[in-house]
Amino acid sequence: MNMSTEFDVVVIGAGPGGYVAAIRASQLGLKTAIVERENLGGICLNWGCIPTKALLKSGEIYEQLSHLGSYGLSVEKPSFDFTKIIDRSRGVAKQMSSGIAFLMKKHKIEVIEGEAKLEKGNPSPKLVIALKAGGSRTVQAKNVILASGARAREIPAIGAVSDGDKIWTYRDALAPKTMPKSLVVIGSGAIGIEFASFYRALGAEVTVVEAIDRIMPVEDAEVSKAAQKAFEKRGIAFRIGAKVSKVEKTKTGVSVTVDVGGKIEQLAADVCIVAVGIAPNTEGLDAIGLNMDRGHVVTGKHGETNVAGLYAIGDAAGPPWLAHKASHEGIHAAEHIAGYKTPNVNSPIPGCTYANPQVASVGYTEAGAKAAGIEVKAGRFPFRVNGKAVAAGEIEGFVKTVFDAKTGALIGAHMIGHEVTEMIQGFVTAITLEATEEDLHGIVYAHPTMSEAMHEAALDAYGRVLHI
Amino acid sequence: MSIDILMPALSPTMEEGTLAKWHVKVGDTVKAGDVIAEIETDKATMEVEAVDEGVIEAILVDAGTENVKVNALIAKLAGEGDSPAPPSKAEAPKAAEAPKPAAPAQGGGETAAPAKPAPVAPVAADGSRVFASPLARRLASAAGLDLKSVKGSGPHGRVVKSDVEAAKSGGAPAAKAAPSAAPAAAAPAAAAPRQVQSLEQMGIPAGSYDLIPLDGMRKTIARRMTESFRDVPHFPLQIDLEIDALLAARAKINSLLEKQGVKVSVNDIVIKAAAVALKQVPEANASYTPEGLAMHHHADIAVAVAIEGGLITPIIRKAETKGLAQISAEMKDLAQRAKDKKLKPEEFQGGTFSISNLGMFGIKSFASIINEPQGAIMSVGAGEQRPVVKNGEIKIATVMTVTLTCDHRVVDGSVGAKFLAAFKPLIEEPLTLIV
Numbered sequence: 001m002n003m004s005t006e007f008d009v010v011v012i013g014a015g016p017g018g019y020v021a022a023i024r025a026s027q028l029g030l031k032t033a034i035v036e037r038e039n040l041g042g043i044c045l046n047w048g049c050i051p052t053k054a055l056l057k058s059g060e061i062y063e064q065l066s067h068l069g070s071y072g073l074s075v076e077k078p079s080f081d082f083t084k085i086i087d088r089s090r091g092v093a094k095q096m097s098s099g100i101a102f103l104m105k106k107h108k109i110e111v112i113e114g115e116a117k118l119e120k121g122n123p124s125p126k127l128v129i130a131l132k133a134g135g136s137r138t139v140q141a142k143n144v145i146l147a148s149g150a151r152a153r154e155i156p157a158i159g160a161v162s163d164g165d166k167i168w169t170y171r172d173a174l175a176p177k178t179m180p181k182s183l184v185v186i187g188s189g190a191i192g193i194e195f196a197s198f199y200r201a202l203g204a205e206v207t208v209v210e211a212i213d214r215i216m217p218v219e220d221a222e223v224s225k226a227a228q229k230a231f232e233k234r235g236i237a238f239r240i241g242a243k244v245s246k247v248e249k250t251k252t253g254v255s256v257t258v259d260v261g262g263k264i265e266q267l268a269a270d271v272c273i274v275a276v277g278i279a280p281n282t283e284g285l286d287a288i289g290l291n292m293d294r295g296h297v298v299t300g301k302h303g304e305t306n307v308a309g310l311y312a313i314g315d316a317a318g319p320p321w322l323a324h325k326a327s328h329e330g331i332h333a334a335e336h337i338a339g340y341k342t343p344n345v346n347s348p349i350p351g352c353t354y355a356n357p358q359v360a361s362v363g364y365t366e367a368g369a370k371a372a373g374i375e376v377k378a379g380r381f382p383f384r385v386n387g388k389a390v391a392a393g394e395i396e397g398f399v400k401t402v403f404d405a406k407t408g409a410l411i412g413a414h415m416i417g418h419e420v421t422e423m424i425q426g427f428v429t430a431i432t433l434e435a436t437e438e439d440l441h442g443i444v445y446a447h448p449t450m451s452e453a454m455h456e457a458a459l460d461a462y463g464r465v466l467h468i
Numbered sequence: 469m470s471i472d473i474l475m476p477a478l479s480p481t482m483e484e485g486t487l488a489k490w491h492v493k494v495g496d497t498v499k500a501g502d503v504i505a506e507i508e509t510d511k512a513t514m515e516v517e518a519v520d521e522g523v524i525e526a527i528l529v530d531a532g533t534e535n536v537k538v539n540a541l542i543a544k545l546a547g548e549g550d551s552p553a554p555p556s557k558a559e560a561p562k563a564a565e566a567p568k569p570a571a572p573a574q575g576g577g578e579t580a581a582p583a584k585p586a587p588v589a590p591v592a593a594d595g596s597r598v599f600a601s602p603l604a605r606r607l608a609s610a611a612g613l614d615l616k617s618v619k620g621s622g623p624h625g626r627v628v629k630s631d632v633e634a635a636k637s638g639g640a641p642a643a644k645a646a647p648s649a650a651p652a653a654a655a656p657a658a659a660a661p662r663q664v665q666s667l668e669q670m671g672i673p674a675g676s677y678d679l680i681p682l683d684g685m686r687k688t689i690a691r692r693m694t695e696s697f698r699d700v701p702h703f704p705l706q707i708d709l710e711i712d713a714l715l716a717a718r719a720k721i722n723s724l725l726e727k728q729g730v731k732v733s734v735n736d737i738v739i740k741a742a743a744v745a746l747k748q749v750p751e752a753n754a755s756y757t758p759e760g761l762a763m764h765h766h767a768d769i770a771v772a773v774a775i776e777g778g779l780i781t782p783i784i785r786k787a788e789t790k791g792l793a794q795i796s797a798e799m800k801d802l803a804q805r806a807k808d809k810k811l812k813p814e815e816f817q818g819g820t821f822s823i824s825n826l827g828m829f830g831i832k833s834f835a836s837i838i839n840e841p842q843g844a845i846m847s848v849g850a851g852e853q854r855p856v857v858k859n860g861e862i863k864i865a866t867v868m869t870v871t872l873t874c875d876h877r878v879v880d881g882s883v884g885a886k887f888l889a890a891f892k893p894l895i896e897e898p899l900t901l902i903v
Contacts, residue, residue: 343623434601
């Protein structure tokens with residue numbers, strides 16, 4: 001066991017929060033190390049954001065093949081090789097992860113492979129690292145950034161626990177050996193919906209169970225409704241307002257018992273995906289006297305905790321559980337440690353779901369704004385009358401804007417449709433720069449683009465829509 | 469038929485002004501000659517009189533609106549026989565720099581809001597633009613908050629929503645309407661921006677003083693004096709003048725001409741003497757310009773007059789050609805109208821030389837700040853009895869000290885001295901003024 005004190009910052013966890021924090025710390029001249037127990041890039045690159053996008057692209061192209069006739073095209077007997085689809089996804093993850101290794105090297109960040117445990121220390125908690133290669137190493141740094149992330153939440157009481165075979169979490173669903181013919185997906189958040197969309201595109205029978213009375217509950221109610229309709233059109237079945245009381249393995253697969261308004265139903269399928277949220281990786285932290293709230297570390301504006309020298313960011317520090325939120329917090333924490341004055345940029349955090357169709361949103365939903373006591377002006381514009389969308393044959397969905405009626409500030413935007421995840425950034429920028437309706441009405445949108453629907457939705461909120 | 473009332477031009481060069489005040493409201497009956505509004509330019513406030521008879525049908529520009537273009541429609545008058553239409557603001561002209569307000573609704577849910585001019589980009593005390601988000605700008609405007617007084621916390625000091633909200637609630641990062649300690653003068657872009665601190669930051673808590681908003685005249689004085697003091701290389705020349713003969717001559721003139729209503733002041737004689745001296749030393753009656761030195765043909769003497777809220781400098785044109793009685797009469801009229809804020813711009817803009825007299829306050833001597841683009845300004849102190857040495861003997865004389873502040877770019881020390889040397893005998897032997 002050797003002792004080292006030469007680091008200004010040690011980051012625990014090399015996910016999108018941790019590795020970005022490490023790069024920023026290094027940029028600011030801090031001697032930095034990062035501890036990772038598994039793969040550089042964390043869940044995002046290896047088991048989340050990135051590999052799912054690879055799968056979904058395969059699914060989207062395959063689904064597109066069945067509509068080729070409408071474009072005047074045809075292929076003979078489209079088919080797929082499930083193993084190759086999975087292999088491609090794993091290859092993409094591997095490529096991105098090795099990119100992180102390069103970045104760590106470039107920024108002279110020492111990568112310590114192993115699992116860290118925090119103990120009381122001075123001036124920050126001491127790290128005792130069980131090295132992957134064997135043995136342990138103790139690191140006493142000036143500052144520690146905890147970016148330990150989260151894992152799938154499981155519910156042992158009802159049997160909703162991964163067995164790696166019939167009952168899956170996202171991790172199992174990303175690399176199955178065979179293509180399931182039928183699935184029950186528990187939970188209709190982004191993760192559940194993306195897997196439902198992917199497996200349905202490849203032809204599986206998919207049923208999504210949601211406990212709340214609408215799917216994608218964090219989205220605007222109008223988007224939820226449109227999304228359910230769009231997915232049902234593709235053959236996905238839904239049980240909404242449905243409580244799962246039991247998940248059991250059967251001889252042929254799984255049986256999921258759901259209670260829909262008192263009516264008990266047994267859903268049988270090859271496999272079940274448990275997508276009911278995440279559980280933060282924060283066990284054992286009470287030993288150093290860290291303030292916690294329902295499993296999440298309580299943090300201040302810059303990620304600082306009640307323990308001297310310890311910062312926490314990303315999933316470990318609470319919702320929303322999104323990679324870009326973690327990266328953002330990581331940058332803030334690193335800058336705070338370095339004494340860099342981070343400008344006051346108050347960006348909202350967008351959320352994206354890469355199903356077919358895609359869903360993207362930022363800021364207040366209409367109902368959420370009203371509940372917060374804000375007088376609202378909302379506007380909508382459907383893609384079915386947008387020239388580019390019609391030409392591309394992608395007329396599903398719409399853009400919705402939510403304005404504060406009193407100040408004219410854009411406070412929320414919601415979209416469903418083809419590649420809307422690439423469009424939401426326009427509204428994120430607008431909200432961050434505190435644009436008002438006059439700005440959004442005056443901004444010029446390239447023609448023909450689907451983004452023109454953003455302009456129209458902003459105009460519609462003020463009764464000025466042009467193309468309806 | 470309704471009659472359009474347009475923004476008047478107070479001078480041939482005026483392009484825009486502030487509609488300071490309305491004296492009428494919608495529905496009021498006016499007749500020709502009635503004062504209906506006050507227009508403020510950077511130095512003067514002028515009354516706008518009704519030209520026609522009728523009923524005010526609509527007021528289209530709110531009082532206090534800045535940068536109203538000349539000939540913009542500001543009100544409508546319903547002529548005889550008209551029934552006034554309901555007041556409308558829909559056609560309100562925009563303030564010159566204001567962005568175009570949202571067009572009225574083409575049906576649909578929008579209720580046409582009064583087309584209030586959007587807030588314009590304000591300018592910081594150092595003359596640079598205040599960066600603020602569109603929302604911050606709108607919130608500040610709605611709250612009647614001057615963005616200049618709000619400390620921006622965004623990137624590069626940009627004022628964001630939270631700053632305005634904090635300022636509204638008197639919160640920490642913003643100095644709520646706290647005037648800056650730096651001179652509120654617009655500096656040329658090239659000048660290094662000054663660090664502006666709020667009074668609060670300098671230890672004077674809010675609430676311990678009353679805040680008088682800056683009016684057009686105060687802003688102009690602040691800007692012009694700062695620019696002049698900083699940018700003009702100036703130096704003072706001082707000379708003592710014996711004025712016993714002048715006082716005697718003045719007393720004689722006034723007693724002889726009393727019946728004609730002539731009452732000449734010492735200052736009137738100083739004006740005349742300065743004008744004659746400028747005629748004798750034309751190099752001192754000049755302005756520096758980048759293109760060359762402008763040698764003025766006439767001595768247009770600007771005389772500082774203290775008025776409520778500041779000062780103004782009405783001008784005796786071609787003073788070298790005018791007699792004392794005329795100068796005196798003109799000065800009385802100009803001073804009175806200056807105090808009533810009724811001077812026309814051409815009556816206070818464009819002098820070639822200035823005189824400022826604080827003698828009546830007992831000030832012995834002082835050096836004024838150059839009134840650009842003039843080459844010099846004369847500061848006149850009090851006439852008082854002082855011991856003077858003449859031929860080795862101490863005698864008592866009434867002495868007045870004048871200080872000439874010169875713009876060294878055009879009036880060198882020798883030129884200033886030459887002017888004072890010409891001025892001195894004109895004051896000490898006022899008979900020479902007749903010549």
